[in-house]
Amino acid sequence: MKRKEKKTYWRGIHSPFFFDLARHLEGGGRYVDVVYDKGLVKALEQIEGLRQNLRRSSDCIEVHDCGAGSRVFKSKSREVRKITRYVIQSKRVAFSLLRVLLFWRAHRRSVKILEMGTSLGLTTAYLAASGWEVETWEGCQQTANYARKNWKGLGCEGQINSKVGTFKRLMEESQGGWDVVFLDGHHDRDATLAYVECLKTKLNPGGAILVDDIVWSKGMKEAWSKLLEDSHWNATMTWRGKGWLFNRDGEIEQHLKLRKSYISLSKFNNMKLFTIVFAAITLLMSTQVQAQGTKEQMKTKSNAESSTSASGASKIFGEMLVFEINGKTVVKVSFDPILGRMGADKDALMASQQIGDFKFTSMGQALNVLSSHGWMVEHVWTTLERSGAVQHFILSHDVAKLTPVSPWLSKNTKKGTKG
Ligand SMILES: C[S@@+](CC[C@H](N)C(=O)[O-])C[C@H]1O[C@@H](n2cnc3c(N)ncnc32)[C@H](O)[C@@H]1O
Numbered sequence: 001m002k003r004k005e006k007k008t009y010w011r012g013i014h015s016p017f018f019f020d021l022a023r024h025l026e027g028g029g030r031y032v033d034v035v036y037d038k039g040l041v042k043a044l045e046q047i048e049g050l051r052q053n054l055r056r057s058s059d060c061i062e063v064h065d066c067g068a069g070s071r072v073f074k075s076k077s078r079e080v081r082k083i084t085r086y087v088i089q090s091k092r093v094a095f096s097l098l099r100v101l102l103f104w105r106a107h108r109r110s111v112k113i114l115e116m117g118t119s120l121g122l123t124t125a126y127l128a129a130s131g132w133e134v135e136t137w138e139g140c141q142q143t144a145n146y147a148r149k150n151w152k153g154l155g156c157e158g159q160i161n162s163k164v165g166t167f168k169r170l171m172e173e174s175q176g177g178w179d180v181v182f183l184d185g186h187h188d189r190d191a192t193l194a195y196v197e198c199l200k201t202k203l204n205p206g207g208a209i210l211v212d213d214i215v216w217s218k219g220m221k222e223a224w225s226k227l228l229e230d231s232h233w234n235a236t237m238t239w240r241g242k243g244w245l246f247n248r249d250g251e252i253e254q255h256l257k258l259r260k261s262y263i264s265l266s267k268f269n270n271m272k273l274f275t276i277v278f279a280a281i282t283l284l285m286s287t288q289v290q291a292q293g294t295k296e297q298m299k300t301k302s303n304a305e306s307s308t309s310a311s312g313a314s315k316i317f318g319e320m321l322v323f324e325i326n327g328k329t330v331v332k333v334s335f336d337p338i339l340g341r342m343g344a345d346k347d348a349l350m351a352s353q354q355i356g357d358f359k360f361t362s363m364g365q366a367l368n369v370l371s372s373h374g375w376m377v378e379h380v381w382t383t384l385e386r387s388g389a390v391q392h393f394i395l396s397h398d399v400a401k402l403t404p405v406s407p408w409l410s411k412n413t414k415k416g417t418k419g
Helices: 016-026 038-056 080-086 091-105 122-129 141-154 167-173 189-199 218-229 268-292 337-342 346-357 363-372 411-415
Strands: 006-008 060-062 077-079 112-116 133-138 160-164 178-183 203-211 235-239 242-246 254-258 314-325 328-335 376-385 388-399
Touching: 016 091, 016 235, 016 254, 038 080, 038 091, 038 122, 038 141, 060 080, 060 141, 077 080, 091 122, 091 178, 112 122, 122 133, 122 141, 122 160, 133 141, 141 160, 167 189, 178 189, 189 203, 189 218, 203 218, 218 235, 218 242, 314 363, 328 346, 328 363, 346 363, 363 388
Parallel strands: 006 254, 112 133, 112 178, 133 160, 178 203, 235 254
Antiparallel strands: 060 077, 203 242, 235 242, 314 328, 314 388, 376 388
16 A cells, blocks of 8 residues: 655654754754854865866766666767756755755764765765765766766865766675665666665665655656555655655654755855855844834834834844635735845845745745744734735844944945955
8 A cells, every 4th residue: 555645844844853854954044953164164165166167067978878868868978067967966955965964973873875876976075075984886987987086176085985887786796884875876667676675684774765866757756656665664755856765663654745945045155155244234224223213013004114122122024914816825925125125145135035926825835934034923913805804924033233234335345345
């Protein structure tokens, strides 16, 4: 009997194990228990720099395909820029994986990961940055050579055990002992099922398999359905077209479908800049808000405006309206127009703009996203309008006291330099 997967956002998960996994995959900054030291930040900046270079590269690789073939490439000679664009994991996915590995590293004795499918080695470099012991397999010698050259440039080649050969042969020869296996190649129904079956005995207790592209083809969808039926995998979670498989002692059987968060993670290499600029912007808001004085009443029909609360703590406000048109829920989120004056820095604006522009399909979805970005609900009431009932939510976000941003400063100041 096929097990039923429960769709959920990361915030709605009760099992502590899955909650920890999901919040590191999809949660916002303050919900992530990870310390990014200087060395790690630098390593990630270098990897992303390399990704940009590869996207512009004119190199070609003569590929020997041992997998299920490609929908993008028709010939053996493949352009590196296209491989970077279409084949390897995105920065978003690689960064989420890294956060999970960093979190697990703090809670595990053994930290060994196997990546099946090296390609250009970008995701491998992310895995190595997590401090895990990394082994990676690739069937194409030319591709493996290219990846090794990339790691040399990044200075992480010493942390990666790269093996060349078919998955089948390497699997037979290997002793195993991994805590996580990322199966990111040979997306074929029977091959996937065979590798996963073999890995059952090669994983460490409590180990996990992450199978990529489980909806890539009819065969892969069937493979995932089969894996769901297998009672060995008593805990599973699908996430962004991939599936996590766990065999967990003492865990209640559960099968989750993690919905993706609609807001992108903070860009890692802009994080310091983001913090500085956001701090400067919030001070501007705080100063202007204080100049306005305390406002007792919020105008509910007009755009939401920020104020200083009675306690003296500064807040910025927003408004959410929820109503129905032709049986469909409509959610409108707007923020204090002062947010629009944060235009000097695109990153600082991005999250709120995305929330404001996004077409939420339910109130719960909107509240979920808002709360994960630090917006609290201050007041809720319902009015009866001509079109029907409208629910009003006043939202607030705490604002720190900081220095103002002067509009006449040169454009360079948006890079976070003091002006
Ligand atoms: C999707 S790419 C891996 C992407 C990489 N993990 C990343 O995100 O940077 C899959 C790789 O697996 C390799 N591969 C596919 N099937 C294989 C097999 N049966 N044996 C060995 N390598 C295989 C391919 O040559 C290809 O380079």
